[in-house]
Amino acid sequence: MKKSRLEAFTDGVIAVIITIMVLELKTPAEPTWPELLKSWPVFLSYILSFIYVGIYWNNHHHMLQLVKRINGKAMWANLFFLFSLSLLPFATAWLNEAHPHPALVPTIFYGFILFLTAVSWVPLSRSLIEANGGADCELAEALGSDWKGRSSIVIYAIAIVLAIYNPIISCVLYAVVAALWFIPDRRIESRLLDK
Template identity: 45%
Template structure:
């Protein structure tokens, strides 16, 4: 399958997802500062989700730059990953409207969890495809900091703890997501900015 077409399709879907989230950000109905202050919970959830998409795209771009071909399996797993990402605007809007309530926060976490499973499945599928042609590149995928952090047992324990804490302090879910994203954005592959040089 043509890798460039799959990349272009993926980039277009991600751009649409990132763009439609801002439509939920309502223009204040007053010129008073209080109007924008009322929208701060959504602005925070929007900023977190937008950052989420940027980090996801960066790591996806890295994986696709070192892969040599797109198998049928990689194509369909990539589509599942895009589907999981397409649910981010819904969870973002719900959390933004009810940031101090547990159910929207847990739904946001559930979407993040589905996305994580899809991302790990996609990474593994690409690595397995590369195993047949270039073991070094397959190892690059498996050694990506994002891949390793999502498989980290301490992260899993932290997320489980955050779920329980969300019944006491609901915003902990989106705050935990933001912290994880910051770590993933700092921990990128060493050659990520040199891949096309």
């Protein structure tokens, strides 16, 4: 099967996710700068969530540049990935309700959604590798051991546990993972430059 429908569908779902996130932003109660400044934690969590969606969209795009075909497994794996990512607006909105400081349960839930989305990336990449020739395909060679993916999952798990002690530390760790992925995956970009 060709990958074009999967790409188009994913782009559409991601656009809807971003739209829902921005619609969740509430306007200040009064039309003043101080009232707007009170909302800085809300904007910060929105920016972090937007960056996460952008990172996944960017890396999804790069990953699909190295594949020629998809199969049923890849389609279902992509749906699992999109399902996980689609929960991010809800998790962000819940995290924002407790501002100016993140509350325990919403912080854990936000981390769990990030964890789930990172985990969902594993079967997606593996199914795309399988559909394109297995371990010898270009995507498999580009991803290699995927230390960033595995490290992200571990950091999310640690952050979820640390939320019990201090939710702010967890939110900082969520931002650290975003910083780790902010630059598009060079392993794939280098392969695309060679073409």
